[in-house]
Every structure is written in structure tokens, then in C-alpha cells.
Amino acid sequence: MPDYSLAHETDWTGWRRAARAFVLAGVEPADLTWTVGGLEASRLPDAEGGFTLSGSLVALAARAFQARDPERFGLLYSLIWRAHRGTLPLTGEDDPDMRIARRWALAARADAHRMRTHLRFVPVTFRGQGHFLGWYEPGHFVLEPNARLMARRDPALGFTLVTPDGTAHRDATGLRFGSGLKNPEDDETLVAWWEAHQDTLLATAHDDGGLPEAEDLPEAPRPPDRPNLGPVVLPARPSNAMRTLTRDASGCVRCPLHGPATQTVFGEGPSGARAMFIGEQAGDQEDTIGRPFVGPAGQLLDEAMEQAGIDRRQIYITNAVKHFKFALRGRRRIHVSPSPEEIGICRFWLDAERAALNPAVLVLLGGSAGRAVLGRPVAVTRERGRPFNLPDGGLAFLTVHPSFLLRQPDEASRAREYAAFVRDLIAVRTLINSASE
């Protein structure tokens, strides 16, 4: 009975190579044993030729491979074996093994999302550069796909994600993976471990192009009325006035929110931006990194904007409140909504940003942004999706905050709300174009 040992739990590349060779050699699933981390490299059977599988089956297998279940190697091999033999139903709806694989894939995807939501960074220095260090214990093997997603979404971000399963390190030279750390007692322990181990980690780290990126959401239906939207060319740098405002706001003590927060998170965007997107307040990751909309909600906003044909590099993005308001729960900082008074006090900076930028359209993401600009409570679900004329002659458009999508209780409602959000953003894009003509 063949016994094949994978290099590590996330050795997707090794598993694929071995599964292909064993299928071609005619090794029945029941005759094959999969293990992890054997002392010697396993030999593969000599097998010639090749075969193709549907992309959806490979994608499902890649996602299910991230589940923390030792049975996954064998069950996924069985699916590949049956697909090759033509005995796997095309849709696989009623197939018990397909149902298990789908359950694993969904669990891994939800866990990947949870990790990105709960990850908390500590700012450190790596080779003279700002760097972000975070620890998290995921339920499944989602470190690699999450690290790949984060690296793609923010090419300038240097980070190290530490988990008990392993570490992902990303700097200017690329993304690598090494050994991990079990529960550090506090941030100081984590930083001390990082400082003591970074050279060893980097010397032994690998990147074998393993598990593919994580995904945020199931494939959301693409709105049918997506218009053909042309590019808007704008200067890419903030104006001098905005740079001065950013510097001045960094020392703001107008309200008590500056006390527990790490730093002011001011808006960012090019000087000629025709649209200003306004959220509620800086979140945990924004507070640590110092930039708006870089956490899970920001990543989802990027994705939806891309789908709607809006280039984030061409808009200005900010928050109604520039400091992170939170409550401590153990080691976690839990978001607390700013009060109407705090929104009113911080409006000083929002007004200053508007005056410096003079955008044609304000995009209000959620109730706090609506209150900050319209000066009254707003019922987002009732009032969303249409433009408002502002007393000063500007235009505003209200929609939900992307964190609303993250709070949806199930996949179906998330997909539905995501599609509605993209539709709103397409309307925003049309509004920007018409206001710029």
C-alpha cells in the first residue's frame, strides 16, 4: 500500500503533483495513505501522460485543502480519481464527498475572513523600514492564502503574520513562509520573539507558490447594467494644503478620542480627486498602520470599487472621525461607534478636507458619514442609492459602509448586499462622470 508524505500541512503543490502521479499510475484511493512531515522524501510512481480537471473542481480542492482535517488529503484524492474516471457527477450536488469538500471550503473561507478581521498589528522596524507584526491562531490553514491576498492588495505593506502553524513574512524582496509561534502572552513577548528569530526565520523561509489567495466573498452576481466606464486621469499626489492639514491633524486633541488611539488617521488621495469617500472612523488596523480603509472593510471596498469601475487611486478617502474609538475586551480592541458629539467635533477636519479638495461628489459610507455631512440622523437602508443636493452646492450620495457587508449573517445575504453595494458604486461612478463634465 503506497504511503505518501507531504512536506507540510499546506503542501498543496506537493499534493497536486503526487495526486496526478498516483491517478496516472492507477492507485486506488483506498490503497493510498497520506501523511505529513515524514523524515524522508516519498517516491512518486513513474507515470506518463496527463489529464485535465474542471477549474471549479481544482478551485474547490484548493479551498478545501485549507481545512484543518487530516482526512482531506484522501477525500480530495478520491474526488480527483473519480473525476478522472468519469464517475463523479458533473454537478456533484448530491455526492456525499463533494458535500464534505464544500463544507471544508466554506469553513476555511470563513476562517480566512475571521483572521483578517481579528488580526491586530504591532508596528515594528525591519531593516530600517516600518513593518507590521501580528499574531493570530486560525482554526484552519489560512495563513498562506491570507498573506498572499494582503500582499497583492497592498504592495507597499511590509508585514509579518505569526501563527502557531507558521509565519508569513513580507518585505521588499517578496513573501516567504517559515515556522510559527504558539500563543505569545502579550505584544511584548511577540515582538521579543520576532526580534530574536527574524534572521533564522528568513534564512529557513520558503515560498513554494503553495495555496492560492483567500477570497472575501462567494462569487457575487455581477450587476447586469455595468456601464462601459472610461478612465479618469488625475494627478496622483496630495496638494500642499492637504499635506499641511494632515500634519496639523496629527496633533489634534479636540476631543478625548485621541487618548487611547495610536495616531490620527487622516484622509488620503490625489489633489484633483473629484470624489471624496467618507467612512465612519479609523478601525483597528487603520489605527496601527495610520492609513484609512486598509483593514477588512477597506479591502472589501477596494474589491467593490474595482468591480464598479472606480479606481481608488483617483478618489480621496477619509473618515468622519479621525481617531479609533474602541473598548478593550481581553487583548482585542472592539470597535465602538462615535457619538454624535464626537462626529460634530471632528467635523472641523472633514470640513477642512472638503475645502482643500473641493470634490464634486461626496460618497457617504454609512450612518456616521451621513450624519457628519447632512447634519442629521440618516436611515441608510431607506435613503441609500440616490444623490442629495447639499446647501453649499455640492452633491452627496449615501450608501452602506462596507463593514455592513461583513456583518451579514450568511453567505447568501452577504452576496446579495455586496451586489447592491456594487450597484450603488456604479451609480456613484456615473455621478462622478456627469459632475466632472
Ligand code: SF4
Ligand atoms: S477624533 Fe477628531 S476631533 Fe477628536 S481628537 Fe481625533 S482628530 Fe481630533
